[in-house]
Amino acid sequence: KKDTYIFGIETSCDETAAAIVKNGTEIVANVVSSQIESHKRFGGVVPEIASRHHVEQIIAVFQETLEQAGLTFKDMDAIAVTKGPGLVGALLIGVNAAKAIAFAHQLPLIGVHHIAGHIYANRLVKEMAFPLLSLVVSGGHTEIVYMAEHGSFKVIGETRDDAAGEAYDKVARTLHLPYPGGPHIDRLAAAGEDTYGLPRVRLEEGSYDFSFSGLKSAVINTVHNAQQRGEELVPENLAASFQASVVEVLTEKTIRAAKEYCVEQVLLAGGVAANEGLRASLEKAFSDMPATELVIPPLSLCTDNAAMIAAAGTILFEQGKKDGMDMNGHPGLDI
Numbered sequence: 001k002k003d004t005y006i007f008g009i010e011t012s013c014d015e016t017a018a019a020i021v022k023n024g025t026e027i028v029a030n031v032v033s034s035q036i037e038s039h040k041r042f043g044g045v046v047p048e049i050a051s052r053h054h055v056e057q058i059i060a061v062f063q064e065t066l067e068q069a070g071l072t073f074k075d076m077d078a079i080a081v082t083k084g085p086g087l088v089g090a091l092l093i094g095v096n097a098a099k100a101i102a103f104a105h106q107l108p109l110i111g112v113h114h115i116a117g118h119i120y121a122n123r124l125v126k127e128m129a130f131p132l133l134s135l136v137v138s139g140g141h142t143e144i145v146y147m148a149e150h151g152s153f154k155v156i157g158e159t160r161d162d163a164a165g166e167a168y169d170k171v172a173r174t175l176h177l178p179y180p181g182g183p184h185i186d187r188l189a190a191a192g193e194d195t196y197g198l199p200r201v202r203l204e205e206g207s208y209d210f211s212f213s214g215l216k217s218a219v220i221n222t223v224h225n226a227q228q229r230g231e232e233l234v235p236e237n238l239a240a241s242f243q244a245s246v247v248e249v250l251t252e253k254t255i256r257a258a259k260e261y262c263v264e265q266v267l268l269a270g271g272v273a274a275n276e277g278l279r280a281s282l283e284k285a286f287s288d289m290p291a292t293e294l295v296i297p298p299l300s301l302c303t304d305n306a307a308m309i310a311a312a313g314t315i316l317f318e319q320g321k322k323d324g325m326d327m328n329g330h331p332g333l334d335i
């Protein structure tokens with residue numbers, strides 16, 4: 001059987017990324033140009049600046065990707081690109097670049113859902129075994145997704161307000177830490193203790209949904225109250241208390257879902273999958289469940305990248321699912 005090479009493109013938020021993946025499982029080249037430095041002074045991603053950076057970076061990122069691989073577009077079988085969800089202006093840069101290349105080289109064009117990409121980052125680490133569950137925790141999403149087979153996604157629970165990463169970033173902002181705040185809270189938390197007694201929000205019994213906005217408000221109130229009373233705040237302990245609440249609820253619901261759905265694997269996905277506290281908690285919890293394999297990608301594959309988009313695109317390519325030249329960017333696309 002002939003090898004399949006898919007060229008992946010990701011521009012949904014603040015990383016301009018391209019990659020080449022062989023047979024859906026092997027990274028041949030992987031280039032990520034981050035814009036974080038440009039957004040830092042605004043404390044978050046500014047959509048207009050993101051689009052502008054994508055335009056400026058994308059050709060160079062493509063060239064570097066081909067150079068890394070020692071391949072050309074002629075060696076590719078298809079172009080896969082994130083079509084949503086994300087910032088619409090940012091998505092359109094990737095989508096239009098993908099169309100141009102697909103047209104120029106007469107290659108199939110494949111639109112990929114960003115979250116499907118995050119989940120398929122795991123296939124670059126370990127072959128998938130079905131049925132499986134994926135805990136997707138990023139800056140824009142928090143959900144538990146059930147997969148009976150390749151390309152089939154059923155959301156069994158999701159956040160009703162803030163995404164986990166969003167809560168991390170907002171709490172970090174309250175503690176005057178730079179954007180993105182997740183890694184800073186993670187580091188502080190490792191040096192602190194869970195002393196602030198913050199709430200664990202579990203919602204109705206049996207629900208796999210999440211809610212993090214109440215927890216975020218509890219942190220903000222704790223900071224304000226301390227300021228008003230002139231009390232000294234211990235940032236390490238506050239970070240540890242916040243993280244303990246997030247990690248406890250995420251772990252608890254993931255374990256319960258894994259048992260209820262009798263899955264072979266649980267895959268961790270999204271930027272918050274880089275969280276040391278979450279990784280350790282899941283590893284510990286799943287060590288008591290030998291029938292279910294826990295897969296956690298390396299940090300570089302947890303945050304936004306295009307290898308994951310190429311990996312997810314490979315399945316669509318094999319299933320003959322293509323998009324037309326009328327493909328658009330979809331900021332609120334459902335999985």
Ligand code: KG4
Nearest residue numbers: 138139140165180182271272274275303304
């Ligand atoms: O998946 P991602 O790169 O972009 C989205 O699709 O949203 O996720 C970015 C999010 C940010 O909110 C960032 O603060 C969070 O992932 N993050 C972390 C850590 N590293 C990144 N959150 C907690 N702990 C970390 N170590």
Ligand code: ZN
Nearest residue numbers: 138271303304
């Ligand atoms: Zn993402």
